Amino acid sequence: METVIFDMCILNAQIGVGMKGKKTVLQNKVFLQKRAYSLNWMAGACITGCLLILILVGMIHTPYDITKMDSAAKLAAPSLKHLMGCDNFGRDIFSRVLKGMGNTFVIALATVMIGAASGVVIGAFTGYFGGLLDEVLMRINDVVFAFPSILLALVFVSIFGTGKYNVVAALGVAFIPSFARIVRGEFIKYREMDYVKSARLQGVSHLRIIFVHILPNALPVLLSSVMIGFNNAVLAEAGMSYLGIGVQPPDASLGSMLSESQTYLFSAPWYAIFPGLMIILMVLGFSLLAAGKDTM
């Protein structure tokens, strides 16, 4: 977690060593840092906001039908007619990028929701009650955690087949352990606190303590990990679609567009650049938001 940052110079200045003729501008510096972070927040909010609008627009209307092929416009360069050019079948890349972003967003959101919801329940109960259940579940957690999430998803897909919903299920399961760990840590921290003990003495039930008294305190930490988890989900989904085991054609996805674009990299670099850029912007927007949020 990032907090307000002091640099080594300030530290030197504080204790009067190695000032190198600098003014002691501690407050100025802290102010500058704060401003840098709110800048992060604003930039993140702008990027994410714009992308969300694009995604929403893409769900309602796209300039061209995403499966409509136009043999006259094969690999056409970006122009006013086709903002991001056309692919090897003459399909409009901009429309496909809009739909693909929508797919990625929905998959990532569903993945994180599955992971976070199950993680919260597992983490809350194991952290709050402890004991044998905690031991056993945490061991299982360690086993799943030791398994790279894409690999787990590959096992899932090879057993249940490819497709959108299987990717969501596979990545969702792969994301549970990290959320469970974080929530468990928070619950262990809070379960010994006086307010929990006093609530218990007043006869509040365990369930109510877990969800009404402790969980709200764990929310800030949970929110950060949801944001990071969302980014990981976007990257994992893109990777799986790139490998051809995620969203299936003719449905559009950023990952599969990238994999198709590689054949035409020299003659039509824009085919690769725009979908890739959109993945970067999606991830960048959320990580800037997360970086800004931590210092607010």
Next chain:
Amino acid sequence: MKYIGKKLAAMLITLLCISFLVYLAFDMIPGDAALSALGTDATPESLAALREQLGLDRPFIERYLEWLFAFIRGDYGMSYKYHMPVADMIVPKLPITVIMAVISFFMMVVIALPIGIYTAKHNGRWADRLIMAVNQVVMAVPHFFMGILITYFFGLVLKLFTPGGFVSYEKDVAGFFAYIIFPCIAIALPKVAMSVKLLRSSCIEEAKKDYVRTAYSKGNDTNKVLYRHVLKNAMIPVITLWGMTLADMLVGSIVIEQVFNIPGIGRILLTSISYRDYPVVEAIIILIAFVVIVANFCVDVIYQLVDPRISIHE
């Protein structure tokens, strides 16, 4: 030593659990070795006969144990698709993937350390701001897109290598390394960005602690305090990250192999998944999990060397 023994035991148990779960998962899929061997002309009688011959009618635990011991001996079974031992398919390709992961790991350490230390030392100045801004963007780039960008700029524009022109290490060692260096950059760069960020914030966080003031008051200059005191403590979370990235790199190279058209483990894994060639998938997944867990074990051991306090806490 007691600490290492404990970790070793935990590692073995985890390995056993994973092998059991993977075997169980693949055992539950409809369709087995007998069905795939006979194909479409299977009759219930011939199927039952072959199952008995292959020992598929025995209890699950018995089959699991037999499979496990065969696996430890290096016998991974027969491929359904190619009708050859899985070991013969995997073993020649293993060095490619492992060498790629190892090179990218060292690349990451060598690039990330100086940049991380530089930004921590000069934190708040324009150079630091610039590096951290670039860093933030690089972190958002998926490694396969990084691979595509590298193919475009280094391969097609600068012509430093021929995209798709992979040569096996058996034929031409120099050519192999000259080609493989580019996918390694693609794997390493996003991880470099992550480690730089972590190293920088960890150094800055450590620099706030009391022992740093003591070190200064004893007359050390910034460099001495940084290298002899701060860095030792600041490296601990970074080592954790590196232990985790070793696994990521191995899995990442599966994807990167597709980008750069390298016939490594990843290629076999993906084709086997699409052919439903389960013995191959099973063997590769367990091998990767094995490497990942051994890597985690090594991290735990290195951890204890760097920070002896850890074994006391455990």
